[in-house]
Amino acid sequence: MAQKKITLPLTDAKVQDLKAGDRVLLSGDVYAARDAAHKRLLERMENDEELPIQLEGEVVYYVGPTPAKPGQIIGSAGPTTSGRVDKYTPALLSRGLKGMIGKGYRNEEVKTAIQKYKAVYFAAIGGSGALLSKKILSETIVAYEDLGPEAVRRLTINDFPVTVINDCYGNDWYEQAAEVYR
Amino acid sequence: MKNIHVDTITENVAAMCQSASIDLGDDMIQAFQSSLQKEKSDIGQDVITQLLDNAEIAQKERMPMCQDTGMAVFFIEMGYDCKITCGDLYDAINKGVSQGYGDGYLRQSIVRDPLDRKNTGDNTPAITYVEMVEGDHLKIRFTAKGGGAENMSRLQMLKPSDGLEGIEDFVVESVRLAGPNACPPVIVGVGIGGSFEKSAYIAKKSLLRSVGERHVEERIARLEEKWTEKCNQLGIGPQGMGGTTTALDVKIEVQPCHIAAMPVAVNIQCHANRHKEVIL
Numbered sequence: 001m002a003q004k005k006i007t008l009p010l011t012d013a014k015v016q017d018l019k020a021g022d023r024v025l026l027s028g029d030v031y032a033a034r035d036a037a038h039k040r041l042l043e044r045m046e047n048d049e050e051l052p053i054q055l056e057g058e059v060v061y062y063v064g065p066t067p068a069k070p071g072q073i074i075g076s077a078g079p080t081t082s083g084r085v086d087k088y089t090p091a092l093l094s095r096g097l098k099g100m101i102g103k104g105y106r107n108e109e110v111k112t113a114i115q116k117y118k119a120v121y122f123a124a125i126g127g128s129g130a131l132l133s134k135k136i137l138s139e140t141i142v143a144y145e146d147l148g149p150e151a152v153r154r155l156t157i158n159d160f161p162v163t164v165i166n167d168c169y170g171n172d173w174y175e176q177a178a179e180v181y182r
Numbered sequence: 183m184k185n186i187h188v189d190t191i192t193e194n195v196a197a198m199c200q201s202a203s204i205d206l207g208d209d210m211i212q213a214f215q216s217s218l219q220k221e222k223s224d225i226g227q228d229v230i231t232q233l234l235d236n237a238e239i240a241q242k243e244r245m246p247m248c249q250d251t252g253m254a255v256f257f258i259e260m261g262y263d264c265k266i267t268c269g270d271l272y273d274a275i276n277k278g279v280s281q282g283y284g285d286g287y288l289r290q291s292i293v294r295d296p297l298d299r300k301n302t303g304d305n306t307p308a309i310t311y312v313e314m315v316e317g318d319h320l321k322i323r324f325t326a327k328g329g330g331a332e333n334m335s336r337l338q339m340l341k342p343s344d345g346l347e348g349i350e351d352f353v354v355e356s357v358r359l360a361g362p363n364a365c366p367p368v369i370v371g372v373g374i375g376g377s378f379e380k381s382a383y384i385a386k387k388s389l390l391r392s393v394g395e396r397h398v399e400e401r402i403a404r405l406e407e408k409w410t411e412k413c414n415q416l417g418i419g420p421q422g423m424g425g426t427t428t429a430l431d432v433k434i435e436v437q438p439c440h441i442a443a444m445p446v447a448v449n450i451q452c453h454a455n456r457h458k459e460v461i462l
Contacts, residue, residue: 023225036299066246066289075287076246081330081363103421104330104363125232125421126330126365127454129249130240148301149249149289161232163225163423174362177424181223182417 005159009057010098012118018164020171024122025159030059030101032153034080037144038088045091052143053152056096061157063101064149065139066129074139074155076129079103082121086110093117101162105174114166122162123173135160184261184318186462188269191322194460195278198324199254200286202456203246206237209392210430210455217367217427226425230367233420233453248454251288252326254279254308257387261317272310275322280304291329311383323390323459331368331452334360337382340444349374349446350409356448357413357429362422365452367430369393370413373447376437381445388433389451390459397434406432 006014008028018024031053033041044051062082066075082102089100090113098119103126106114114121124132136155143152165173214234221227240247256275266274283290283305292306293299336356340348353372360368373385396403409432419425430453439445 063249064289064291065249066251067287069245069287072245075289076240076249076251078249080250081333083363084333103365105361123362123421123423125229125236126362127248127328127452128232128236130243130245130247131232131236133245134239148303149291174422177223177225177419177422178361178417179424180417181419181424181426182415 003161008059010059010120011057015098015118015120015168018120018167019169020164020167020173020176022164024162024164026059026122026162027158027160028156030061030155030157031142032061032063032065032155034062034064034150035084036147036150037152038085040144042088042091045095055092057098058096059099059101060092060097061101061155065133068139074133074136077133077136078129079124079126082106089113093119106166111166111170111172115168115170118168120164120168121166123165124160124162132160184264185267186264186320187267188274190462191266191271191274191320192278192281194322194462195275195324196282196285198322198458198460199279199282199288199326202324202326202458203251203286203288204240204244206240206247207392207455207457209394210453211237213393213430217430221420221425221427223419223423223425225423226419226427229420229423230427246288248328249289250291250328250330251283252328252456253292254305255325255327255386256308256310257323257390258310258312259315259319259321260312261315261319263318264320271312275308275310276306279306279308320462321459322462324457325390326456328452328454331360331364331450334364335447335449337378337445337447339378340446342442342444344444349444350412352446353409353432353448354412354416356450358416358418360450361418364450365454366418366422367420367427367453369451369455370409370429370432371449371451372432372434373449374434374436375439376445377439377443378445380437381447382449384435384437385447385449388435389449389455390457391433393431393455402434402436406434
């Protein structure tokens, strides 16, 4: 099956080239962040405080890995359910976030914001954390270390396999794909 | 009377926590392989192939198959002629979970307080249910329940007049709503009857049966097959990417209930269907 290769960070041009259903191999840096980290980022934004990470052109991966064993770069590291951070996502997109990797549905507000800010939502295979850990070349904690598995990490990924679910044109691959086999 | 030392329980629990996270059961591997033959979508087949690869990597490298190593849930069967010595059953289990998750580099996913949300740091407390039975054995059945699928579970107090059709609609609708969030292909645990909380208990307990293992009662077994088929007509497919494999199995348990009531619980289990059991 044809796969597009994309090097991060994302730009408007790269995002506009992606369509729902495209299978993509991502390489470059992403931020790992889950529920608790999103909550803290939003609290800082609401208080007009500086964020511990820059969001312009960045991609967030919704992941809380298992601890690395000695000698490992990272433990098991598959996507978590994206819908849990829907509440926070439009604000992050308004600050320049360009992409998200997770699994599962996004709400209407997020889909609208994806179009408005020219962003993209990718899904990775949920529950394939051992396989996906092989696509991660480095891991550094950059903020909120006290959150443990929910700390913000900088990950370098290589040929990380994802599928475009929501593109900047308003398409939703989950809806389109299910229609075919219903 | 058989005596079982608490340390034996702790050791076994620790080992079960680790092996369940790493070694996907043969029933699941077989279910993946047979669904690969039947799946109509290319992308769906590709997803299942990657899940098989994932299981192999996990086993070979002793790495958890999924980063969500779950909340530890135990279903204990305790014989009337079995005595636990030198301590408490619940403490012994919690100690085993703490050791198993710590030594096994498994993710700590439990918060002490649902409002403060501070991580307990050792994946305890476990959820432990005990049933008393005939005999002198202690059967420990463990499942590591991940949050993604658990979050998509539902419970409804239906009316008796809703009948079998109402229950079927509720089950299939629950799987539809769960969609890609619950990491399909899923296994669907259904609890019918009992009370509000008992329906949820039996729904979860039904998931301990192996995939493909039918209910002993023929009429329930037939429903399990029919509803599995119905779920697979939703089009959701592996990971919601479209296809004919949405549910690998539906498990049903039934219980007596009140003349006014028809509680139905649907407990969804993702494809990382981790369960282990030991008899002491």
